[in-house]
Every structure is written in structure tokens, then in C-alpha cells.
Amino acid sequence: MTRLNAPFLDDPALKRVLAALAAQGAQALVVGGAVRNALLGEPASDVDISTSARPQDTVRLAQAAGLRSVPTGIEHGTVTVIADGRGFEVTSFRRDVETDGRRAVVAYSDRIEDDAQRRDFTMNALYATASGEVLDPVGGLPDLAARRLRFVGDPRARIAEDYLRILRFFRLLAWYGREADLHALAACRELRQGLAGISRERIGHEMRKLLDAPDPAPATALMAEAGVLALVLPGADASDLPELIEVEREYGTGALPCWPRRLALLGAAGAAQALRLSRDETRAQHLIAQALRLPAPQAAYRLGRAPAAQAVLIRAARGDRPAFGWCHDLARGAGAQFPLAARDLMPDLSGPALGQALRRAEDAFVESDFTLPRQALLRIALQHKAEN
Structure with a gap:
């Protein structure tokens, strides 16, 4: 038996929610990313709960325990239960009845196996009881140990339920994987045109998170090989991304955000539109592009130190390594004062x-x-x- 030793299991608020749901015999389990990350020794952000209780029963059980609930996604089986001022998403066990590639029609179930079968990847279909016992209905533990990213069941069926899972595959591979399941890669290549029906906002959300991974280069290279990168970012070239990751490690990046620099390196001219970047994000891309055309001190003077520094790192990845003292040059340019008015x-x-x-x-x-x-x-x- 695998047991979870995670700080969040000692959280009094989480304990109150799990106890409230289980008060009349329902199963109440932590599921997904929190369990996965805890087993990998990484921090868990959101703690999601899965339960055999129906949504209306979740509301009733929460109320009986003195907890407030909000029907944030009750039509999909999700209720947010609030304990000690914090919200926990509680979703009833479900099984898919019908899908169209963007959304699913679901029916509720009493079986954890049904709920696990509709999840995307085996490492995300891990559950933990309040006492820390890990439940693994679909063989996710061996995959997690091997850092192998594998769809639950038939990868084509999982992708057809929601084509965004193609990008989620590469994003999770960048963050948590070392090995990509070959059947999964083949399915992503075969069904990639389904991404045309996904909103650019959702695509942009996934790409930001993918490019923010500690080292997104291997996953991005596989995206390019599968024809997915060209589909979501026409004109993108990821060939210099491994060098940029090395440059970041060598020179350090301070407080500079990662994904804007890495996106600028890819050189996709229509990135702002393709990923629905915000006005500020689009401006940041333009500033980096301008900085790449100027010597570093001049870029720092005219555009600001941050875009100039981003450009230095990108140029270094492309083979133009900065001279010793480049940080001082940036500071000098950024601090220069034109003495005329x-x-x-x-x-x-x-x-x-x-x-x-x-x-x-x-x-x-x-x-x-x-x-x-x-x-x-x-x-x-x-x-x-x-x-x-």
C-alpha cells in the first residue's frame, strides 16, 4: 500500500470538508494534481476533492457541518465548499455519456473506477483518502514513478473528449514527465487538427504554462515533430530553445519571467493573436523584439532594462554571447540621463x-x-x- 505524506493532509480546513462529506458514508478523496505533486515531492497548489456524493448531497452535507457551499459548476457536478475562509472544489464521481471534443455530457456514478476512467492521464487519476492511503484505479503509480505520461485508456478516445488534452499532454510532459508514451504521441499527431476548434484563450493558457516549465525544450521539440507547434504557433522555431535553457542556467534570470522570453525566442510573428495575449503581454513581446535590434546598453536606455536583459539572453542562445560586464552595461544604459530638454x-x-x-x-x-x-x-x- 502506498501512503501519502503530504502537509495538506494535516490542514484543518481540508479535514473538515472531507469529514463533512463522509459523515453519511460517502467516499471523499483528494484527487489529481495535489496527489501527483505530493508523491513527486513537489508543492501542491490547489487541493481538489472527488466524492461519491451527488452535488445536492454535497451542499446538504456541507450545510449540516456548518460549512458554506457555492454551486460554482454544479451543472458539471462541482460545488465549492468553504472552510476557514478557503474554497475547495468538490466534484462528484462521473462517467462520460457523450462528448464533442470540447465538452462532455456526464452521468454521476458511485464508483471511483468510473471517475478515474474519464480523467486525462494516469498520473492525474490518483486519489488519496483523508488518512493518506493512495488509491490507483488505472495504474498511475508505476507511470508516475517512471515519469511516464500516458493517457487513461485509449489516447484517441481521451483526446476526442477534449482536444485541448493534446496541449495538456505536452505541458504536463514539460513539468512532470521524462518519457512520452508513443501511442499518446501518435494520437496527438493524428488528431492535432481538432485544436482548430479550441478557443485561442484556452490554447494561450496552456502554452504560457508549458513555456514556464523548468525545461520545456524536450516537450516543445516533440510538439514540433508532431506538427502541433506549427498548428498553434505558425512560424515558430524551437531549435534554439535548448540553448536558451542552458543560457538561463549559466547567466541567471533574476526576477525576469520565463515564458515571454521563450515565446520571443520562438519567433512566431502572430503569437499575440494566436495565443490571445493581453495588451501588456503583447507590448512586452514588441519591446523584446525591438531590443533584439539594438546593442544592449542602447536597448536598456530606450526600452528599459527588463526587455534589454531578455534580449541579451535570447541573443546568447543564438550564439552571440555577451561580453563580461554586460549587467553593468545594462544598468548604465537604463540609468543614463539625456542632459537636454x-x-x-x-x-x-x-x-x-x-x-x-x-x-x-x-x-x-x-x-x-x-x-x-x-x-x-x-x-x-x-x-x-x-x-x-
């Missing part, structure tokens, strides 16, 4: 001529590596007036 050129210049003169002087300041003094810049700014 419009008032310094007035009333000698005004209107468009004033703006052109300032830009001319600022360009000279940047080209001098921020060394030209104020008087020299004034002469440059006013030289056209003197010539005329």
Missing part, C-alpha cells in the same frame, strides 16, 4: 524643428555611449539653425 533650445527653435533637434542630439548621445557632455549636445542640436 526642450526648454534648453527655446526660443531658438520651436515646432517640428525643436523635436528634430532633440532627437538628433539624443541619437548622438546614445551613439557616444552616453558620454557626450551637455555643451556638445547643444551644438549638435543647434547646428542646422547655425548652418541656415
Whole structure:
């Protein structure tokens, strides 16, 4: 028997919810990612609960225990039960009756085996009792031990239930897998066109999480081989991604976010639209693209230190390693102060001529590596007036 030694099992709020659901004999189990991560020795974020109680019984049992419930997804069998100010998603055991590739019609079940069969991957179909006993209805424990990502049952059937599972396959492979099931890869390749019916928001959500993995390069390479990467990000080239991961490890990334840099490296021109990036995310991609066209200090001066640093790492992955002291160069560029203002050129210049003169002087300041003094810049700014 495998037992789970996880801190969340000692959580008083979770204990209250599990006890409330089991008060009249129903099964109440922690399921999915929390169990998987605990067995891998990794932190668990959300703790989800699966139960043999029907949704209306979940509401009734929670109320009897003095807990509040919210019908957040009751049409799909999910009720959020709140204990000590925190919500736990509680979903009734289900089995699929009908699917269309995006959503499923389900019926409730009393059997954990039925519930496990409708889950996506074997390592996600692991359950734990309140005492920590792990239940494994579909053989997920050996797969988890081998870091082998395998669909529950027939991979084509699982994908046909929700084509987004193709991207979930590669995302979970990046985070938790070392070995991809060959039947799963073949099914992802064969059914990849089903992703055309998935919203770009959902695709973008998965791709952000995939590219945020510690090392998404192997999974992304398999995506490219399966024809999935080109489908969701036309024009993307993942060939330099392994080098970028090495560069990140060598130089460090500080507080810079990972996925925007890695997405910029892929070079997909239509990424913002394909992944439904937000306005801020799209602007960040544009800034990195501009920074790649400038020397690092100039990029830091004109665009900010963060996009300039992202560009340095991308260029390093492409073979242009930065010189020693590049961090100092970025800081110097970001901190440089152009010593002229419009008032310094007035009333000698005004209107468009004033703006052109300032830009001319600022360009000279940047080209001098921020060394030209104020008087020299004034002469440059006013030289056209003197010539005329």
C-alpha cells in the first residue's frame, strides 16, 4: 500500500470538508494534481476533492457541518465548499455519456473506477483518502514513478473528449514527465487538427504554462515533430530553445519571467493573436523584439532594462554571447540621463524643428555611449539653425 505524506493532509480546513462529506458514508478523496505533486515531492497548489456524493448531497452535507457551499459548476457536478475562509472544489464521481471534443455530457456514478476512467492521464487519476492511503484505479503509480505520461485508456478516445488534452499532454510532459508514451504521441499527431476548434484563450493558457516549465525544450521539440507547434504557433522555431535553457542556467534570470522570453525566442510573428495575449503581454513581446535590434546598453536606455536583459539572453542562445560586464552595461544604459530638454533650445527653435533637434542630439548621445557632455549636445542640436 502506498501512503501519502503530504502537509495538506494535516490542514484543518481540508479535514473538515472531507469529514463533512463522509459523515453519511460517502467516499471523499483528494484527487489529481495535489496527489501527483505530493508523491513527486513537489508543492501542491490547489487541493481538489472527488466524492461519491451527488452535488445536492454535497451542499446538504456541507450545510449540516456548518460549512458554506457555492454551486460554482454544479451543472458539471462541482460545488465549492468553504472552510476557514478557503474554497475547495468538490466534484462528484462521473462517467462520460457523450462528448464533442470540447465538452462532455456526464452521468454521476458511485464508483471511483468510473471517475478515474474519464480523467486525462494516469498520473492525474490518483486519489488519496483523508488518512493518506493512495488509491490507483488505472495504474498511475508505476507511470508516475517512471515519469511516464500516458493517457487513461485509449489516447484517441481521451483526446476526442477534449482536444485541448493534446496541449495538456505536452505541458504536463514539460513539468512532470521524462518519457512520452508513443501511442499518446501518435494520437496527438493524428488528431492535432481538432485544436482548430479550441478557443485561442484556452490554447494561450496552456502554452504560457508549458513555456514556464523548468525545461520545456524536450516537450516543445516533440510538439514540433508532431506538427502541433506549427498548428498553434505558425512560424515558430524551437531549435534554439535548448540553448536558451542552458543560457538561463549559466547567466541567471533574476526576477525576469520565463515564458515571454521563450515565446520571443520562438519567433512566431502572430503569437499575440494566436495565443490571445493581453495588451501588456503583447507590448512586452514588441519591446523584446525591438531590443533584439539594438546593442544592449542602447536597448536598456530606450526600452528599459527588463526587455534589454531578455534580449541579451535570447541573443546568447543564438550564439552571440555577451561580453563580461554586460549587467553593468545594462544598468548604465537604463540609468543614463539625456542632459537636454526642450526648454534648453527655446526660443531658438520651436515646432517640428525643436523635436528634430532633440532627437538628433539624443541619437548622438546614445551613439557616444552616453558620454557626450551637455555643451556638445547643444551644438549638435543647434547646428542646422547655425548652418541656415
